[in-house]
Amino acid sequence: AAGVIQSPRHLIKEKRETATLKCYPIPRHDTVYWYQQGPGQDPQFLISFYEKMQSDKGSIPDRFSAQQFSDYHSELNMSSLELGDSALYFCASSLGRGQRSSGANVLTFGAGSRLTVL
């Protein structure tokens, strides 16, 4: 079965540079989530999109922006990178509106993109 595809898997940037991460959700999934996981920490919610509109926002820095495109893939843009942005970035997808009997659907996570800022 198709999974959530993230690219690139690894990325090395210098301070103050810009990085873009891409996420391709599972086919027919209309909701995308971005999480940031620092070393030894739990994943922290950044932002989510449902049907190409922002649906929720977490602890996403102002230097970061994201969007979901017409084909439902999403991109996370990070500018003015700082050392503290070094982390594993996960994208997850789900069906935004499940049947009431199933409710909130399971988030399926991609393998993650590891960003290292030097």
Place this chain on the structure above:
Amino acid sequence: AQKVTQAQTEISVVEKEDVTLDCVYETRDTTYYLFWYKQPPSGELVFLIRRNSFDEQNEISGRYSWNFQKSTSSFNFTITASQVVDSAVYFCALSEGGWRTGTASKLTFGTGTRLQVTL
């Protein structure tokens, strides 16, 4: 605000031992979902189980079992006869409200429990 607490930072067991990972949650919502995810050394997050707040039945899947108790706001995870391949970080997570509206909601994770299974 929702919160998930995994008090056990790290657990070490010898293969074939049983081990229980604790999870306590806080939420003001009456409808919510609880999850367990596994993160092996390779880094990906692997879904293990989802439980909704109206279903307190315990669940068993092979060597894995889950005990959900609303009275104590706990959702504990037991691995029976642990194996080296079970070594990973295990996260408990909570999402609120989605069941009622039928919309998916973000997950709030606990801080994780690192399980080390040795021979």
